[in-house]
Each structure stands twice: as C-alpha cells, then as structure tokens.
Amino acid sequence: MARHVLAVGEALVDVVHRADGSSAEHPGGSLANVALTLGRLGRDARLATWLGRDDRGDAVRAWLAESSVTTTAGSDGAPRTSVAQATLDAAGSATYEFDLEWRVPAGAGATAETLAVHTGSIAAVLEPGATGVRRLVESARATSTISYDPNARPVLMGEPADARAHVEALVRLADVVKVSDEDLEWLAAGTAPLDVARAWVHDLGAALVVVTFGGEGATAVTAAGEVHVPSRSVQVVDTVGAGDSFMGALLDGLWSADLLGADRREALHAVDHRTVEELLARCVAVAAVTVSRAGANPPWSYELEDA
Template sequence: MAEHVLAVGEALVDVVRRPDGSTSEHPGGSLANVALTLGRLGRPVRLATWLGPDARGGTVRSWLAESGVVLADGSDGAERTSVAQATLDASGSATYEFDLTWQVPDGAAAGAETLAVHTGSIAAMLEPGAAQVRRLVQDARATSTVTYDPNARPVLMGAPEEARPRIEELVGLADVVKVSDEDLAWLAPETAPLDVARAWVHDLGASVVVVTFGGAGATAVARSGEVTVASRKVDVVDTVGAGDSFMGALLDGLWSADLLGADRRESLRAVPLETLEHLLERCAAVAAVTVSRAGANPPWADELTHTSPDAPAGTGAAPTQDTEEVR
C-alpha cells in the first residue's frame, strides 16, 4: 500500500436506543470511525481490527470498504463481531455498554509507508490487545507519527486512578493527542482540562494536545503556545462518532500540512499556531456534519467544499441555535 495512515483498534456494531424507545444498528467503533473519516476525506487508510465471520462483521466490512478503508491482514480472526449498546438521552448524548473482545491482528505492523499510526479508546486499554497496541506503537515511532485519543469508556477501563497511568504511558509515546473535556474530568477531576493538556505537552512530551469542549469549541496546546476555535452551530441529531470524525479530520489536516512521518517530528514540535488554528477549524466543520445526522456518518470531502466559516459544513445554511457536541 502507498503512503497511508494505520488505525489500530475496535470496529463493531453500535445498537442505538433512542429516547422514544426505537432501536437501530449502525457499524461503528472509535478506531473504525476515524478510519472511515480519513477514507471519506480521500486519504489512504488501513484499519487493523478484530471482526467475526458473522452477518454483523459483513456489515462492518462493507461499510468500511465503501469509504475506501482497507483492512489489515488477519482483521477477520474473531469468533464474533463485538457490539456496543449506545443509549441516547433527550439531548442526543450517548452512554455505552459493551459486549466485545479485542486483540491486534497479525497484519497490523507499521511499515516504511505508514505516515501515522493512530490508536486509542477500548483498543488501548482492553487486554490482551492493549499490551499488543503498546508494543506496536513503540515500534512505530521509528517510522511514523503516533496519534492517540483516550476516548474513555469508564465501564471498561475501571477506576480513573487505575486507568490514568496506562493512558499517560501512551500519551508519552504519542506525538499528537486528542482528548475531550469529559474524558479529562473523569481522569483528573481536580485539575482543569487545559492544565492536564499542558502537563502532557511539557512533562510527558507530546507535541500537540487538542482538548475538545463540546459546544464550547476546542483548544490546541503546543510547545509554541495555545489556540482556540469555536464549534459550528448545527441541529444535533446525535453525537455518535463526532469526536472520532474530529480526530480523523485532524490527521487529514496534519497530512495536508506535511507534518506526518517520523522525519517530520521536529517540524510538528514547532508547528505554528496559525497552522493549528486552520486545522481545528477544519476539524470543527467535519464534526458538525457528523452530529447533524444519525450514527457515525462523517462527511465526504466534497461536502466540505462550499462552506463558509459561519455556516454549518456541508449545507451552506445559516447556523441554528443548537450547538454541536464534539467529544
């Protein structure tokens, strides 16, 4: 495969339960959603995941293939495809329960043409795959940018004091981290989110940490300083996959800025704030489309072509009063 991003982690089926009692099934999973976003934005992307030979696995494989996502060898080795139960409240926010297994397939290794390796969420915490992820990330640093999104799932990750050392170990291996304020409130409830991000940059060694604040926007903390952008205003259908589409757009933007690859690590450390601001605005546009429609359904590149900074991406319409929730 030519130059590409390798995403390592879960692909599954989201069973969504809505406040009116209706239920629907959508392919999803944090790392699958990131890969899907990259594929729809026109980037070559490979996903190392763990799917079963069942009907749900077939649905996930078709969904990914339609957006140009290539599965790493061995990604079909599970006995059955994992399921996440997502229960939506009246605002569209989701809480999750999981029935899943995870391990890294044999074909997951990064190579010379892997510009970036992205991981996080369940895949980075659930054994036996989590230990395999950490080894893969350590090896990948020789050739690739490493990006990480903790995307915390407390029901699977245990107490925050148990999860935090493992999360911060991966932060220390990462070049770029995307994390939500909700994740940080769970992980470090007595510390302001941006103070955690600053520590991750200045103490743990990340080049850039982006903190998303739902309708309040997002802030990037870098060695060169900090920059904040506002969220787009849209009618929220649900927030499933919004943070993952933001992450996929961030990788897409870093690629456009020629900041991916181990040989670009020093340039990434010195990234200008103007560049980061541009990247975050693009991420906000992508996430706004995702929350405006049901399920993890990020935009295609041509949906973002004719938007202005003040209009919801993909529509050209005036902003509404309901803000997006990007976590």
C-alpha cells in the same frame, strides 16, 4: 505500497437506543470511525481490527469498503463481531455498554509508507489486545507519527487513577493527542482540562494536544502556546462518532500540512499557531456535519467544499 494512515483498534456494531424508544444498528467503533473519516476525506486509510466472519462483521466490512478503508490481513479472525449498546439521552449524548473481545491481528504494524499510526479508546485498554497495541506503537515510532485518543470508557477502564496512569503511559509515546473535556474530567477530577493538556505537552512530550469541549469548540496546546476555535452552530441529532470524525479530520489536516511521519516530528513540535488554527477549523467543520445526522456518519470531502 502507497503512503497511508494505519488505525489500530475496534470495529463493531453500535446498537443505538434513542430517547423515544426506537433503536437501530450502525457499524461503528472508535478506530473504525477515524479510518472511515480519513477514507471519506480522500486518504488511504488502513484498519487493523478484530471482526468475526458473521453477518455483523460483513456489514462492518462493507461499510468500511464503501469509504475506501482497507482492513489488514487477519482482521477477520474474531469468533464473533463485537457489539456496543449505545443509549442516547434527549440531547443526543450517548452512554455505552459493551460486549466485545479485542486482539491485534497477527502481523499488523507500520511500514516505511505508514505516515501515522492512530490508536486509543477500547483498543488501548482491553487485554489481550492492549499489550499488542503498546508494542505496535513503540515499534512504529521509528517510521510514523503516533496519535492517540483516550476516548475514556469508564465501564471498561476501572478506577480513574489507574486509568490515568495507563493513559499517560501512552501519551508519552504519542506525538498528537486528542481528548475531550469529559474524558479529562473523569481521568483527573478537580484539575482543569487545559492544565492536564499543558502537562501532557510540557512534561510528557506530546507535540500537540487538542482538547474538545463539545458545543464550546476545541483548544490546541503546543509548546508555543494555545489556540482556540469555537464550534459551529448546528442542530444536533446525536453525538455518536463526533470525536472520532474530529480525530480523522485532524490527521487529514496534518497530512495536508506535511506534518506526518517520523521525519516530520521536529516540524510538528514547531508548528505555528496559524496552521493549528486552520487544522482546528477543519476539524470543527467535520464534526459539525457528523453530529447533524444519525450514527457515525462523517462527511465526504465534497460536502466540505465551502467549509
């Protein structure tokens, strides 16, 4: 088996309602978007997910396959494919309502060739799948880098204090965390986002925490300090999938830097600022392309040749 990244979590159909009253369906889901980004950047990406054997499920599987993403065995076991209703405001920012079910497919897990396991978003909080995610991540730490994006969905996560306790339990298992300033403002109201990120590194043990600030760029926190990279100027169509494409690009960059895999955990904790700056610059470039077009549509590697 070839070396690969395993994403564990939701793939679904986004029904996007635009400010002008139009609507359209796009395959999506946070974890699917991360896997898709990796596939388009030339990486072997596997997705353990929960799709139905229906028309929407077929559309999602075809979308993933076009970008060379493989779904793991059992990922087609859902009674029907889940749906997210995304409503865009005039600036292209999305709010969501969900009709979904999530379970981890039987037998899903890391192998000796799994460089990283990535999870987060709905998959990490919605039962019964969330318990399966936690068990899988705990087991995978022996072989793989663990990455996590809380990607907060308040409508599914309950009260912020309860959600934060759940999120931080997963941060303790993670090597790499990507989180938006909006997520942190909801999870830890009254605390500066970077103060939360610093605590996740120094108190909870993450090697790298990246906080994204939308149009203001991104800041990475490590034990050695912090690195900020500004965003790129671009005409925003919508923000659907932007954070997920950033996350996929981050995993791609860590792979290029030979910082994925449990045997590279010590090196990841010692990562230097120049490497982090290069990682963030690539992530910002990928996210800029994604927000410049409709839906979760990250770039292919050839589109970044001059990035």
